[in-house]
Amino acid sequence: xxxxxxxxxxxxxxxxxxxxxxxxxxxxxxxxxxxxxxxxxxxxxxxxxxxxxxxxxxxxxxxxxxxxxxxxxxxxxxxxxxxxxxxxxxxxxxxxxxxxxxxxxxxxxxxxxxxxxxxxxxxxxxxxxxxxxxxxxxxxxxxxxxxxxxxxxxxxxxxxxxxxxxxxxxxxxxxxxxxxxxxxxxxxxxxxxxxxxxxxxxxxxxxxxxxxxxxxxxxxxxxxxxxxxxxxxxxxxxxxxxxxxxxxxxxxxxxxxxxxxxxxxxxxxxxxxxxxxxxxxxxxxxxxxxxxxxxxxxxxxxxxxxxxxxxxxxxxxxxxxxxxxxxxxxxxxxxxxxxxxxxxxxxxxxxxxxxxxxxxxxxxxxxxxxxxxxxxxxxxxxx
Amino acid sequence: xxxxxxxxxxxxxxxxxxxxxxxxxxxxxxxxxxxxxxxxxxxxxxxxxxxxxxxxxxxxxxxxxxxxxxxxxxxxxxxxxxxxxxxxxxxxxxxxxxxxxxxxxxxxxxxxxxxxxxxxxxxxxxxxxxxxxxxxxxxxxxx
Numbered sequence: 001x002x003x004x005x006x007x008x009x010x011x012x013x014x015x016x017x018x019x020x021x022x023x024x025x026x027x028x029x030x031x032x033x034x035x036x037x038x039x040x041x042x043x044x045x046x047x048x049x050x051x052x053x054x055x056x057x058x059x060x061x062x063x064x065x066x067x068x069x070x071x072x073x074x075x076x077x078x079x080x081x082x083x084x085x086x087x088x089x090x091x092x093x094x095x096x097x098x099x100x101x102x103x104x105x106x107x108x109x110x111x112x113x114x115x116x117x118x119x120x121x122x123x124x125x126x127x128x129x130x131x132x133x134x135x136x137x138x139x140x141x142x143x144x145x146x147x148x149x150x151x152x153x154x155x156x157x158x159x160x161x162x163x164x165x166x167x168x169x170x171x172x173x174x175x176x177x178x179x180x181x182x183x184x185x186x187x188x189x190x191x192x193x194x195x196x197x198x199x200x201x202x203x204x205x206x207x208x209x210x211x212x213x214x215x216x217x218x219x220x221x222x223x224x225x226x227x228x229x230x231x232x233x234x235x236x237x238x239x240x241x242x243x244x245x246x247x248x249x250x251x252x253x254x255x256x257x258x259x260x261x262x263x264x265x266x267x268x269x270x271x272x273x274x275x276x277x278x279x280x281x282x283x284x285x286x287x288x289x290x291x292x293x294x295x296x297x298x299x300x301x302x303x304x305x306x307x308x309x310x311x312x313x314x315x316x317x318x319x320x321x322x323x324x325x326x327x328x329x330x331x332x333x334x335x336x337x338x339x340x341x342x343x344x345x346x347x348x349x350x351x352x353x354x355x356x357x358x359x360x361x362x363x364x365x366x367x368x369x370x371x372x373x374x375x376x377x378x379x380x381x382x383x
Numbered sequence: 384x385x386x387x388x389x390x391x392x393x394x395x396x397x398x399x400x401x402x403x404x405x406x407x408x409x410x411x412x413x414x415x416x417x418x419x420x421x422x423x424x425x426x427x428x429x430x431x432x433x434x435x436x437x438x439x440x441x442x443x444x445x446x447x448x449x450x451x452x453x454x455x456x457x458x459x460x461x462x463x464x465x466x467x468x469x470x471x472x473x474x475x476x477x478x479x480x481x482x483x484x485x486x487x488x489x490x491x492x493x494x495x496x497x498x499x500x501x502x503x504x505x506x507x508x509x510x511x512x513x514x515x516x517x518x519x520x521x522x523x524x525x526x
Contacts, residue, residue: 291497367503367507368512370508371487371488371506371507371509371510371511372525374508375486375510376510378475
């Protein structure tokens, strides 16, 4: 599956071949989100038009207006006629003509968990699609609506987490240990309005009192619940792709480990997963996966890295994820082009690859500065 | 070592010359094959590979890059540490002038780098910077 973009926003030349797990890295404002949104556009254009039509949105067949509705207010100028190019699986996508025709009724198959997911929960309840203004990006509106629909599966007074129908016990254990600690996520009613709260004993904390990490994580958890439904279903059959932006937001490194392990579960269950990230921890895990596989390490080695218990289901997860194809792309701010840095070769002459797209540059400069200071300490002492 | 100085990177073995670069190669003033110089006198010690003299743009004096080309894997860690200790001892006891110059100790990997973060930090605290298979000398020193 190949996505090619030219001269769109900050992107001059993006050429991406997706693996089972694909990761985008690069500084802020280099086009990572735009590329992910174009992936959804490539796969789900019909479904997006269908959804927009259902909520009364009308772009009158005009590309600029559609871009304002889809990417958000102010993004109408992303596309430059005569310069911008958009190809999917090697063929050009004729956006102008496709947007003028009626959608073919195909359901969407990309589940997108956006970076702004914290906005999906206002006062502890997911907002419906129509609660947002038309200038809010489509991906946020739709994610929020998906969560609102998911809430129909829970009863007032019920516990959403930990709850044995949702996620296997190993993941629940790790999430309790690394994220929720003593708190439960519960649905209650306050002044006739349902809302999610964090409960510990009799203490009940509403959304606005949660920490930044808790506010970032709960929408992500609900998104994972959507994707990993209770048995007997292994996955949502119509969803083929999962996009997860910045899984690390607000999370301690131990929590990031747990979420990354759950991302591996998504891959093993057959979803094609795309991440964007600003944390070296994700690339460190992928670098390790590569070398563990190359050296025929046991699944225990991978689970040991995550400090995860070696149970039969996690063993199967580790065994399977080590067979999956992983791709990493660096979005270069200088050239506006993407580079395939999947080898994550720390010895590479390519600065983008050896510095892992900028994620380990600071660490490298730290080492250089301290090593130099130590090497010259005696000299400074004499001076 | 004074008789062993050669201009540019000529003192380095050919395979190792390609591992070092600079934004302005004319600022690479000279090099010495340290191992060849010291191995006869200090037979029982492991020797460091090279010294490279460089004129940075932000200083009025030359600095010395002490370069070791060696596999960068956990097994080699102790060997390189030992070489560094020998070099630092020799500098402090027999080469006061060289020791007084601004310097950096750099380990260039001759193969795949598989050192972990902990080992890299240990090296950093010894004053040694482990880079990948190539080292580009920065135009400024200490910045």
